[in-house]
Amino acid sequence: MAGVDVAGTAAAVDTPASTAGGPKRRRLRHTVRRKQAAFRVIVVTVLMAFFLIPLISLLDFSTRLRNNSRSGAAWSKVISIASATDASSQKVWQGLVNSFILVGLTVAIMLVLLVPTMTWIRLRLPRLRRVMEFVCLLPLTIPAIVLVVGLAPIYRQIASLLSTSPIWLCFAYAVLVLPFAYRALDAGLEAIDVKTMAEAARSLGSSWVGVIWRIVLPNIRTAVTSACFISLALVLGEYTVASLLSRTNLQTAIFIVSQDDPRFADALALVAMAIGFLLLFALSFFGSGRKARKV
Amino acid sequence: MLVLPTLPFFLYVALFLLLPTVIVVVNAFQTKEGSFTLSNLALLGTPNVRSATFWTLGLSAISAVSGAVFGALLAYALATANPRGMLRRTIVAACSVLAQFGGVMLAFAFIATIGSTGSITTVIKSWTGVKIDTAWLYDFNGLLMVYAYFQIPLMVIVFLPALDGIRPQWREATETLGGSTWTYWSKVAGPILAPAFISSTLLLFANAFSAYATAAALITQENPLLALQIRGFISGEVVQDTTHSAQVVALLMVVIVTVVMVLYARLQRRASKWLG
Numbered sequence: 001m002a003g004v005d006v007a008g009t010a011a012a013v014d015t016p017a018s019t020a021g022g023p024k025r026r027r028l029r030h031t032v033r034r035k036q037a038a039f040r041v042i043v044v045t046v047l048m049a050f051f052l053i054p055l056i057s058l059l060d061f062s063t064r065l066r067n068n069s070r071s072g073a074a075w076s077k078v079i080s081i082a083s084a085t086d087a088s089s090q091k092v093w094q095g096l097v098n099s100f101i102l103v104g105l106t107v108a109i110m111l112v113l114l115v116p117t118m119t120w121i122r123l124r125l126p127r128l129r130r131v132m133e134f135v136c137l138l139p140l141t142i143p144a145i146v147l148v149v150g151l152a153p154i155y156r157q158i159a160s161l162l163s164t165s166p167i168w169l170c171f172a173y174a175v176l177v178l179p180f181a182y183r184a185l186d187a188g189l190e191a192i193d194v195k196t197m198a199e200a201a202r203s204l205g206s207s208w209v210g211v212i213w214r215i216v217l218p219n220i221r222t223a224v225t226s227a228c229f230i231s232l233a234l235v236l237g238e239y240t241v242a243s244l245l246s247r248t249n250l251q252t253a254i255f256i257v258s259q260d261d262p263r264f265a266d267a268l269a270l271v272a273m274a275i276g277f278l279l280l281f282a283l284s285f286f287g288s289g290r291k292a293r294k295v
Numbered sequence: 296m297l298v299l300p301t302l303p304f305f306l307y308v309a310l311f312l313l314l315p316t317v318i319v320v321v322n323a324f325q326t327k328e329g330s331f332t333l334s335n336l337a338l339l340g341t342p343n344v345r346s347a348t349f350w351t352l353g354l355s356a357i358s359a360v361s362g363a364v365f366g367a368l369l370a371y372a373l374a375t376a377n378p379r380g381m382l383r384r385t386i387v388a389a390c391s392v393l394a395q396f397g398g399v400m401l402a403f404a405f406i407a408t409i410g411s412t413g414s415i416t417t418v419i420k421s422w423t424g425v426k427i428d429t430a431w432l433y434d435f436n437g438l439l440m441v442y443a444y445f446q447i448p449l450m451v452i453v454f455l456p457a458l459d460g461i462r463p464q465w466r467e468a469t470e471t472l473g474g475s476t477w478t479y480w481s482k483v484a485g486p487i488l489a490p491a492f493i494s495s496t497l498l499l500f501a502n503a504f505s506a507y508a509t510a511a512a513l514i515t516q517e518n519p520l521l522a523l524q525i526r527g528f529i530s531g532e533v534v535q536d537t538t539h540s541a542q543v544v545a546l547l548m549v550v551i552v553t554v555v556m557v558l559y560a561r562l563q564r565r566a567s568k569w570l571g
Contacts, residue, residue, distance in 0.1 A: 028470075040372040044386070047369050047447065051393060054404035054444070057414035061407035068417070109307075117304040124297050132301075135308050141556045142316060143505030145522045146545040149529065150315025175311045208300075237398045239508040244529055255399050255512060266407050269400040280392040 055270065062267040074263035078271060088257045088264060095253025098166045102249060103235045105170035107228050110181045113174065115224075116212050118185055122194050136182035139175055144240040147172065155245050166247035173235050180234065181227040188223020189216075229283040233276055319549065322542040335538045339547060344524060348547070351504060351521045354435060358442040359500035365443070366450020366499075367492060373451070374458035387455065390448035402512035405432060405441050433514055441509055446499050453498055457491035460570030487569045494562035501555045504548070521548055 062074045081089050081096075114136075121128045139147070151172055158168050194216065201215045217224065239251035250272065258265030326332045338344055369386075376383045409415050411429045420426050431437050461484055469479040507522040514520075518527040521544055528541035 032476075036372075036375040040376060040382075043368050043372040044382070047365065050447075051389075051444070053415070054401075054408045057408035058404050060414045061412070064412075064417075066412070113304045113307055117301050120300045125301065128298075128301065132304075135305075135312070138312060141501070141549075141553050142312070143507070143522070143548055143552060145505065145507040145525050146319060146548050147312075147315050149525060149541045149545040150318040151311070152529065153318060154311070154315060171311050175308070178308075178312075233395060237395065237400075239399050239511070243508075243511070244526065251399050251508070258403060262403075262406075266403050269403045273400050273404075276395070277389075277392050280395065281388050283391075 055273070058266045058270040058273075062263045062270065071263075074261070074267040077264050078267045088261050091248070092250070092253045092257055092268060095248050095250040098248055099236055099250035101167050102170050102173060103232050105167060106173040106177060106235050107231050109170060109174040110177055110227065110231055111224065114178075114181060114185055114227075115217065115220075118182075118189060119194060119198070119212060119216050122189060123198055133182070133186075136178045138179075140179050144176060145244070147175070148241050148244045151241070152245065164247075166242065166249060169238075169242055169245070169247055169249065172241050173231075173238060176238065176241070177227075177231040177234050180230040184227040184230060185220065185223050188220035191223075192219045226283055229279055233280050233283075236272070237276060316549070319542050319545045322539045323546040325539060327539075335540075335543050338538060338540050338543045343518075344521075344544060347519055347521050347524045347544075350435065350519045352551075354438055354442070354520070355500045355503040358439050358446050358503045359496050361439070362443055362446025362499045362503075363450050363454075363492065363496040366447045366495075367454055369447065370451045370455045370458055373455060374461075378459075387451070390451040393448035394445055394452055398508045399512040401441060401444055401509045405437070405444075405513070435519075437513065438510055438520075441513065442503050442506065445506075446503060449502060450495055450499060453495045454491065457488055457495075457566060457570050461487065490562045490568075491566035491570060494559050494566055497555050497559040497562065501552050501559065504552055504555070 063070050063072060065071050077084060077086075077089055081093055084090070084093075117132070121132055155168070155172075158171070162168055197215050197219065198211050201211045206214065236250060238249065239255070242249040243252045243255070254265050254268050254272070257268070323335055324331055324333065325335075339348070369390075373383045373386055405413075407413050409429055409432050413429070416427055416429055432440075465483050465487075466479055469483050474482070505522070507526075510520055510523060511526060514523065518524045524544050525541050525548075528544065
């Protein structure tokens with residue numbers, strides 16, 4: 001049922017049977033199309049209401065006081081979040097800073113681990129490709145909540161070796177983004193002729209680091225961007241690992257704040273969702289976005 | 296020597312993905328002193344964990360099936376729309392975003408909607424004077440509704456490619472041979488789409504089964520789901536966790552999700568036979 005428009009042209013071009021069907025068949029086709037259009041309107045409207053009402057409610061709730069009067073206090077707190085001195089603003093600001101540091105570190109680990117390894121395996125060890133794919137997709141079958149249970153003792157070691165700082169969550173986050181980043185980068189590498197490019201660069205005297213940095217990376221820019229975007233969205237939205245390992249990031253901070261100041265938390269939630277939405281929305285128009293999501 | 300450059304990657308994955316998994320599996324069969332035992336598994340028979348298992352399975356199953364049905368309807372509505380039109384592009388993009396939204400914020404959004412002072416609750420009260428009961432939001436049905444918020448979009452994303460793979464010629468062929476719309480759906484499109492539909496439903500099941508953040512933010516007092524049971528064990532509500540309870544529940548979750556994902560992968564291969 002890939003689009004009635006397509007059906008129309010396809011019928012005209014290569015299936016004379018349906019055009020020869022006469023006016024009766026054409027009328028049937030017309031009713032089908034009108035039914036589909038009505039169906040489309042109903043389904044889309046109902047579901048959009050389901051998806052929009054909670055978001056509108058966040059806005060409504062964050063500005064409504066107990067006596068049903070309106071107040072923008074929660075929103076002015078959101079706007080002045082960087083400079084405010086009250087405990088809840090500072091907590092959220094700290095979480096936000098931590099989360100952004102985590103995004104940077106996670107993206108760095110992800111790219112350093114994946115790009116050279118994936119390139120090398122494509123060039124020299126094609127037999128390992130299935131193994132690497134399997135390993136990278138593994139986090140999809142191991143829920144984060146389960147991973148946390150196994151990570152707890154490892155993070156106790158990290159705490160004594162490094163520190164209890166939340167930034168070390170980046171090690172766990174790099175694992176969580178693995179499936180999505182792998183898919184995005186794999187699609188990028190699939191689209192270029194890595195082998196020829198690498199051979200050309202090598203025969204002109206480039207080092208392997210040069211091949212990765214100057215040849216491969218620039219050629220899979222779009223894939224790298226979408227891998228970064230998806231990592232960004234995942235890390236900014238991560239709650240499970242941080243909360244169970246008692247580290248502060250954006251989500252755990254907002255959750256704690258929601259206990260005493262639900263309006264502020266709801267305003268923040270709406271902003272966070274809007275930013276996440278814009279990021280991923282931008283990503284989905286990159287082209288490889290859907291491939292990266294398809295599980 | 297050729298393997299050398301891939302070592303950093305495999306070492307990293309071994310340390311932060313395989314080691315935690317191995318720790319979970321091994322600890323589940325260990326006493327606190329480190330010797331092998333099967334007695335930890337007795338936990339799975341205790342009333343709390345048993346009811347959490349049924350809750351989680353039930354919630355995952357119902358939310359997967361309902362998410363799959365509504366998601367498939369939306370996907371079909373999109374498949375019949377102009378493939379390059381704004382409606383379809385926007386909704387597909389929105390779905391790819393919403394499918395990721397199973398976080399704490401989602402719980403806030405629904406509390407703001409139908410919590411005790413939520414928008415809908417308030418509107419109904421000011422119109423009819425009746426204060427509706429909102430406790431169900433923090434219960435099974437509440438979770439079902441909240442989970443639909445990310446299950447339906449996920450279904451759209453995984454099922455739309457299958458619908459796009461259906462050729463209009465198949466319908467024309469059915470009509471030419473005298474088949475009705477019913478014949479087309481029950482004898483042609485239905486059987487072709489079935490493996491894709493079932494495999495997508497399995498994916499939604501695994502998705503709901505593994506979800507934690509939304510439920511954790513919504514239900515803070517009790518632990519009616521397996522994922523929440525783990526929270527209870529980790530955060531030390533049970534003071535003396537001498538039997539590696541968190542690991543046992545975690546193991547149960549891994550086993551179930553793995554079975555579902557293996558079935559998913561098999562059906563997915565089957566589905567691509569016609570719709571590749």
